[in-house]
Amino acid sequence: MTLDPAALLARYDEQERSGTHARDGETTERVGGVLRTLYAADQGFVTAVGLDETTADAAIREQVEFFAALDGGRGRRFEWKVYGHDRPADLGARLEAAGFEPDDVEALVIGSTDDVLRATEGTQVPAGALLREVGDETLDDDARRIADLHTEVWGEPIPGYAERLVHDKRADPRGVRLYVVETDDDARRVLSAARLEMRPGAEPGAAPLSHFAGLWGGATVADWRGRGIYRSLVRLRAQHAAEAGVPYLQVDASPDSRPILERLGLVQVDWTRPYVWSPPGVD
Known part of the structure; x- marks a missing residue:
């Protein structure tokens, strides 16, 4: 397209x-x-x-x-x-x-959901890893583990991150979907995580309220990068967006993820930058 x-x-x-x-x-x-x-x-x-x-x-x-x-x-x-x-x-x-x-x-990049699915056909997580969607029965524990992963990857915690994941998923279970990649052994070390945010129609099968699904929260531990985990997470989220009838995927892409996403057909439409204000005495 x-x-x-x-x-x-x-x-x-x-x-x-x-x-x-x-x-x-x-x-x-x-x-x-x-x-x-x-x-x-x-x-x-x-x-x-x-x-x-x-x-x-x-x-x-x-x-x-x-x-x-x-x-x-x-x-x-x-x-x-x-x-x-x-x-x-x-x-x-x-x-x-x-x-x-x-x-x-x-970089704010946007691409066709169908194009991403074609570009990622056959993509799988590497041997020794397991990709799964987070369900309600494990949500609290998985949200804590995802927050710990982000602290490990980015070097500092995100205040209230686990609590927000739990709230958003339970408040909008069809619109917010969470994913983890973990080692396929008893240790179940979390290797990567991501989320999908979209606005599906009021009922399954109804037209979506927005044409854009956001791919958020991607983070992978350093020793498992470059092995197809991120592409696998993109593909699964694209599949779920397609099932909801959402035609476009949107990402605020870091310098690490942007080249991968551009190879999948996404294009830069703008740039974004967050500015954070904290109350006095709060780091």
Whole structure:
């Protein structure tokens, strides 16, 4: 399939940055020129949907004041996600000046679900590894193990990550799917993990509420990289997206995963960068 990056980005903004979908326990609202989400797992998220040079600084102050006042004045950490085409063009610099910590820049890549399935046909995890989807009966334990994996791979814990995985999966079991790859032995060492987030129709077989399924949370231990695990996780998630009728896959791709995804047919449509604000005294 020939992909038009500009058209894909416009459709992505329309469907994924509109604030029309929230899971149980979450609230999403448009406040001035930003979209703000409060997650049940003690976190927040903001992205710009209508700022400019004259309104950005006031919007940043307003969001910092809002999150600083939460939880009885203790404040709540939140992420402001910046896209390359957001306005004003210096939004990231303004966030840093307001005390936000920037994270790594990633490529926003999008591809056809069907193209990915064709490109990954025959892909399997390597010998000695087992890929499985996380079920409700093991969810609490698997979420903790996935969080531990992320700490091992990235070198620091993600606050509240296990709790958020558990909440999101139970609040939206058809829209959130979790996967682990572990050693096929008694040790069951977690080698890799990933998740799929999508908005399927209200009933099985109904048209999806969004044309985009997000591939998130990919992490693999160093000594098992380069052996097809990531491709296997991409393929299984593409299969499940296809079953739900979702035509496109979307990834915020790191420098490690981007070349793999481009070989599978995904194209870059923009870049993203998260900026994190934390209450005073919280690392």
